[in-house]
Amino acid sequence: MVLFLHSADQKIEAKRLLVEAGLEHKFVGPTLVEVSGEKSVWRPEALARWLSPVGRLEGLQSSTPLIDGRSQCSVTISRPGSPIVVAVGHSPLWIAGPCSIDDSTDLLALSKRIASLGFQVLRGGALKPRTSPHQFQGVGRNGYRSLAEAAHGAGLACVSEAYSEDDVEEAAEYLDLIQVGARNMQNFALLKKLAKVRKPVLLKRAPGATLWEWASAAEYLVHGGNDQVILCERGVRGLEREMRYTLDLVGAVFMQQRFGLPVVVDPSHGTGTKEVMSACTAGALAMGCSGIMLETHPEPVNAQSDGLQALTLDQLASIAQTYIRK
Ligand code: PEP
Numbered sequence: 001m002v003l004f005l006h007s008a009d010q011k012i013e014a015k016r017l018l019v020e021a022g023l024e025h026k027f028v029g030p031t032l033v034e035v036s037g038e039k040s041v042w043r044p045e046a047l048a049r050w051l052s053p054v055g056r057l058e059g060l061q062s063s064t065p066l067i068d069g070r071s072q073c074s075v076t077i078s079r080p081g082s083p084i085v086v087a088v089g090h091s092p093l094w095i096a097g098p099c100s101i102d103d104s105t106d107l108l109a110l111s112k113r114i115a116s117l118g119f120q121v122l123r124g125g126a127l128k129p130r131t132s133p134h135q136f137q138g139v140g141r142n143g144y145r146s147l148a149e150a151a152h153g154a155g156l157a158c159v160s161e162a163y164s165e166d167d168v169e170e171a172a173e174y175l176d177l178i179q180v181g182a183r184n185m186q187n188f189a190l191l192k193k194l195a196k197v198r199k200p201v202l203l204k205r206a207p208g209a210t211l212w213e214w215a216s217a218a219e220y221l222v223h224g225g226n227d228q229v230i231l232c233e234r235g236v237r238g239l240e241r242e243m244r245y246t247l248d249l250v251g252a253v254f255m256q257q258r259f260g261l262p263v264v265v266d267p268s269h270g271t272g273t274k275e276v277m278s279a280c281t282a283g284a285l286a287m288g289c290s291g292i293m294l295e296t297h298p299e300p301v302n303a304q305s306d307g308l309q310a311l312t313l314d315q316l317a318s319i320a321q322t323y324i325r326k
Pocket residue numbers: 099125129180181182183204234269
């Protein structure tokens with residue numbers, strides 16, 4: 001893009017506005033500035049408006065034309081009985097379940113309990129992306145089927161992570177919503193494969209991803225043919241070390257406003273801290289986020305992964321009673 005300054009005196013003010021908008025730029029003449037909007041989630045028209053006091057912007061291009069400017073994106077998740085519609089401004093999507101499926105948990109009983117609290121989706125990892133290879137790696141792809149049976153038996157939909165391209169076919173066969181884990185947000189081969197399936201995708205934000213990178217990952221899915229995308233904010237890596245990550249509620253809201261894509265907030269991974277789960281839920285709902293995902297386990301001390309952040313069923317019930325409108 002090129003910014004034609006109204007006059008050469010406006011160089012300093014133009015620089016200030018460009019820096020404030022986080023735009024890479026180069027002054028190439030007294031009244032001419034090359035501007036790169038490539039790595040920005042600014043709406044081109046908004047950018048033109050922002051810079052209008054100092055000049056005229058030409059050659060406006062969006063780096064995410066497919067997910068751009070959609071005021072509303074509605075995602076349908078199948079469920080026994082009636083499908084669930086997820087969209088910005090609709091009633092929130094409620095997801096709960098263990099971090100990982102394990103052999104010792106009665107999934108059907110858990111699923112029934114979760115359903116009775118008003119949740120619509122059972123979560124549970126079958127394949128776990130773990131930092132160390134010595135940690136529990138999940139029960140394997142067979143877990144998709146067990147999760148689906150337990151969820152459907154209780155009238156719920158189910159969500160689990162497709163960990164690699166090899167998992168996509170089976171994930172699409174059993175799951176109602178397929179999760180892309182935070183560490184896989186920029187696994188482009190996986191995104192391209194998921195773009196070809198007819199199941200909605202829950203796209204988690206990578207802990208180090210900018211909003212533009214997150215939006216671009218969603219653009220991959222839509223570009224490949226799947227516009228059924230729900231985003232999931234699960235915390236980013238900031239300065240803070242007391243919490244597991246820093247939950248970026250503002251980023252979540254911005255993505256909803258900018259792209260019309262619904263964002264589900266995951267305070268479990270976002271904070272790793274049970275004590276703040278209720279407050280984060282309240283905050284996310286008050287800010288208009290499109291759903292909440294919470295980790296729970298019947299016996300958190302025996303959970304194979306993320307036991308520290310898993311809510312007991314009583315703690316989950318207390319949050320559900322406070323915030324879920326049945
Ligand atoms: C999860 O939801 O189970 C998970 C592994 O989360 P994340 O990819 O956000 O770390």
